[in-house]
Amino acid sequence: MRQTVVAACLLLGAALAASGFTFAAPVGAPTSSIFSEPRVEFAPGLFILGVVFAFLSAVAYELIPDGERPPDG
Amino acid sequence: MAAHRIARAQPLPFGVGRITPGWSMIVAILLAGVLVGAFAYALQYTEGEVVTGMRDIGTMGGAPWGLYIAFVVYFVGVSFAGIAVAAIVRVLDLERLRPVARMGELLAVISLVLGALSILADVGQPLRAIVNLLRYARPQSPFFGTFTLVISGYLFASLVYLFLEGRRDAAILARTPGRLQWLHRLWASGYRDTPAERERHERASYWLALAILPLLVTAHSTLGFVFGLQAGRGGWFSTLQAPGFVVLAGVSGLGNLIVLAAILRWALRAKQVLDDTVFRWLANFLLALTIVYLYFLLVDWLTSTYAAPAADARLAAVVYTGEYAPVFWTSVAALVAAAALLFGQFARRRYSLALVVVAAVLVNVAAVGKRVVLVLPSQTHGALLPYVPGTYEPTLVEYGVLLGIFSLGALLLTLFMKVFPILEVGGHHAEVGS
Numbered sequence: 001m002r003q004t005v006v007a008a009c010l011l012l013g014a015a016l017a018a019s020g021f022t023f024a025a026p027v028g029a030p031t032s033s034i035f036s037e038p039r040v041e042f043a044p045g046l047f048i049l050g051v052v053f054a055f056l057s058a059v060a061y062e063l064i065p066d067g068e069r070p071p072d073g
Numbered sequence: 074m075a076a077h078r079i080a081r082a083q084p085l086p087f088g089v090g091r092i093t094p095g096w097s098m099i100v101a102i103l104l105a106g107v108l109v110g111a112f113a114y115a116l117q118y119t120e121g122e123v124v125t126g127m128r129d130i131g132t133m134g135g136a137p138w139g140l141y142i143a144f145v146v147y148f149v150g151v152s153f154a155g156i157a158v159a160a161i162v163r164v165l166d167l168e169r170l171r172p173v174a175r176m177g178e179l180l181a182v183i184s185l186v187l188g189a190l191s192i193l194a195d196v197g198q199p200l201r202a203i204v205n206l207l208r209y210a211r212p213q214s215p216f217f218g219t220f221t222l223v224i225s226g227y228l229f230a231s232l233v234y235l236f237l238e239g240r241r242d243a244a245i246l247a248r249t250p251g252r253l254q255w256l257h258r259l260w261a262s263g264y265r266d267t268p269a270e271r272e273r274h275e276r277a278s279y280w281l282a283l284a285i286l287p288l289l290v291t292a293h294s295t296l297g298f299v300f301g302l303q304a305g306r307g308g309w310f311s312t313l314q315a316p317g318f319v320v321l322a323g324v325s326g327l328g329n330l331i332v333l334a335a336i337l338r339w340a341l342r343a344k345q346v347l348d349d350t351v352f353r354w355l356a357n358f359l360l361a362l363t364i365v366y367l368y369f370l371l372v373d374w375l376t377s378t379y380a381a382p383a384a385d386a387r388l389a390a391v392v393y394t395g396e397y398a399p400v401f402w403t404s405v406a407a408l409v410a411a412a413a414l415l416f417g418q419f420a421r422r423r424y425s426l427a428l429v430v431v432a433a434v435l436v437n438v439a440a441v442g443k444r445v446v447l448v449l450p451s452q453t454h455g456a457l458l459p460y461v462p463g464t465y466e467p468t469l470v471e472y473g474v475l476l477g478i479f480s481l482g483a484l485l486l487t488l489f490m491k492v493f494p495i496l497e498v499g500g501h502h503a504e505v506g507s
Contacts (some may be wrong), residue, residue, distance in 0.1 A: 025212045037209055044221060045207035051226035055233045058281045062237055062274055063262055 002064040009057035017050025019043075083249055087341050087494040090253050096491065103484040110477005113470045114194060122197050126466045134463035136452035140471050141195035143444040144478070147325065148188035149223055149296055150318070150440065154326020155180035156231050157289055158355075159238070160282035169354050172346045173334050176495055178235040179486065180330060185228040187482045194474050215302055218295025227292045230285050237278060240264040242498045253492055260493070293319045300447065307384030307455035308377075308392070313369055320366045324408075325440035327359045331433035333486075335426060337495060346496050349424060356429045360415035363436060367408055384457050391454045391462075397446050404442030411435040 023043035026035035038044065084091065117124055128135025155177035161167060162174045196202040210217045243260035246253070264270060294315040301314025311317075331352065338347040377389035392401050411432040418424045453463035489495065 021212055024210065024217070036211075038211065041208050044210035044217065048207070048221050048225045051221065052229050055226070055230045055281075055284075058233055058237065058277050061277045062240070062270075065263070066269065 002061065002066060005060045005064055006057045009053055009060050013050045013052070013054030013057065015050070016053060017047050020045070020047030020050055085246055085249055085251070085253070085494070086498050087343070087490070087496055089246070089491060089494050090251060092491065096487070099487055100484065103480045103487060106480025107477050107484060109473050110475070110480060113473025113477060117194070117470050117474065124468060124470045126468045126471060128463070128465075130452050130463065131456060131458065131460045134453075134461060136449055136463060136465040138195070138448050138452060139465055140445070140467045140475060141191045143441070143448045144475060145188050145191040145195070146296065146318070146444045146448070147441055148184045148191060149293070150322035150325045150444075151329045152181040152184035152188065152227075152231070152326065153289055153293055153319070153322035154324075154330055155184065156227075156234065156285060157323065157326070158330060159234065160285045160289075163278050163282040164286065167354075169350055172351055172496055173330060173355070175235070175238065175497060176333055176337070177330055178231060178238060179489060179495065180326070180333060181231045182228065182235055183482050183485050184326075184329075185223070185231065186485070187478050188223075189228070190478050190481070191475075194478070215295045215298035218292065219299055222288065223292040223296060227285075227288055230281070230288060234278070234281055234285065236260070237274065237281070239493065241266060241274070242494055245498050246494070256492060290319055293322050300451075303451075305457060306451045307382075307457070308388035308451040309455070310385075311373070313373055317366070317369050317373075320362055320369065321440055321443060323362045324359065324366055324436050327355060327362065328433035328436040328440070331355050331359065332430060332437075335430045335433075338426075341496065343496055349426070352426055352429050353424050356415050356424060356432070357419060359432065359436065360412065360419055363408055363412045363415065367412060370405065370408070384455060388450055388455050391450050392446055396454075397450050400442045401446045404439040404446065407435040407439035407442070411439070 020043050023040035024038040024047060026037075026039065028035070030036075040046075088096075125139065126135075127137050127139045129137055158170060158177040159174040159181070162170045193199040193202070206220055210220060212218075240261050241264060243257045243262075244264040244266060247257035247261050297315035297318030300309040301311050304310040334347050334351065334355070338344055374389075374393070377385055378393065381389060391397055414428050414432040414435075418428060449465055453465055
């Protein structure tokens with residue numbers, strides 16, 4: 001459970017940060033004013049959210065307890 | 074029942090939860106400072122930035138970045154050493170500096186909040202600035218890194234670090250009944266200090282610290298690039314800006330940490346915890362960084378006065394011998410004096426707490442002066458177009474807002490100390506139950 005949440009947090013964070021960065025950066029030769037703005041509105045916000053999620057994985061790692069194991073015998 | 078009474082009578086460590094007349098008076102003074110700042114900012118918000126000394130570059134002969142931006146750089150710099158020391162303590166297992174780790178984490182969080190507030194004070198319409206930043210910030214601009222990595226990512230990382238590092242002490246404090254028990258329970262969030270939990274915490278903190286350290290350097294470098302990548306203005310375009318920012322950030326942050334640790338050692342009577350060894354280590358780190366920064370200053374001086382382009386040479390004259398020379402040379406003198414004080418103690422291997430604190434104050438005077446000299450002259454005297462030199466004179470409104478921001482920082486710190494121990498309670502190897 002814990003490992004799943006931590007991995008999900010990290011992956012989601014990385015994906016959001018990467019996509020936020022890519023959407024915020026105009027790709028290609030700047031031939032018109034469209035290159036002056038992010039391709040997706042609030043893409044920089046997505047990047048920040050990604051960084052936040054990545055660091056949240058540390059909280060998830062510590063806070064979520066290990067799966068209970070049945071007592072031996 | 075009897076045990077319950079005994080537990081209730083037990084005071085929390087380091088004055089947590091104990092309201093004294095002295096503390097109340099400090100809070101009242103700081104609240105007054107915050108109110109002055111709020112009033113000054115309300116005036117600026119309603120009347121517009123015309124009540125400040127900031128004006129447009131060129132035709133209006135002014136500087137749109139004034140004291141607020143100088144203090145953004147200063148506050149973000151202070152945050153650097155706080156969290157860097159905490160992270161280095163974890164990564165290198167530096168037990169000697171462990172007593173100042175939480176102080177550093179807190180200093181980082183508060184300084185970043187103050188830095189963000191200084192930015193908001195600088196922009197005319199803060200709400201519009203925040204929303205548009207989230208909508209339109211471009212990664213090609215160094216501001217992108219400054220706002221996304223420094224103000225949000227790095228602040229959030231510091232908060233996470235402070236929270237996780239504090240859980241164990243929160244669990245210890247949560248065993249004592251009282252008004253703050255709910256908060257300590259909440260912070261502990263189920264921590265029981267089992268060997269498995271300890272191991273997990275060690276692992277998480279180690280990796281978190283490892284992630285924070287490069288983030289710190291990147292974040293501070295992007296702040297340096299805000300100035301260092303601007304070729305259209307004399308004095309800013311330099312490869313030394315980014316590393317200079319990182320090093321001066323370390324200098325001012327360590328200076329603040331030393332002053333704060335000295336005050337807490339006296340106020341909390343914590344001579345045993347914050348012993349001379351802690352200050353010796355901090356002083357040696359500060360000496361090393363101060364020497365590196367003095368070297369950067371020397372290199373910058375030689376380069377800009379040797380055969381620099383016309384705009385840079387003109388600006389160098391303004392800074393070294395002109396209008397800004399008093400601020401510049403005061404900063405240099407403060408840095409040299411601090412380095413001499415620290416080196417004298419290092420060479421004799423005898424340290425005086427008072428002298429270390431004096432050096433720490435001096436480097437902070439230098440850091441503020443250097444930020445002012447970095448931000449202002451290039452705007453008032455660095456134009457490549459044939460504008461007459463501009464001027465910038467901060468107004469009472471700006472001083473009032475900054476007083477409010479500083480007071481808020483001190484107030485947050487003072488309040489924190491009454492709800493949570495600013496020094497580690499149990500020691501690294503103590504048991505939660507003991």
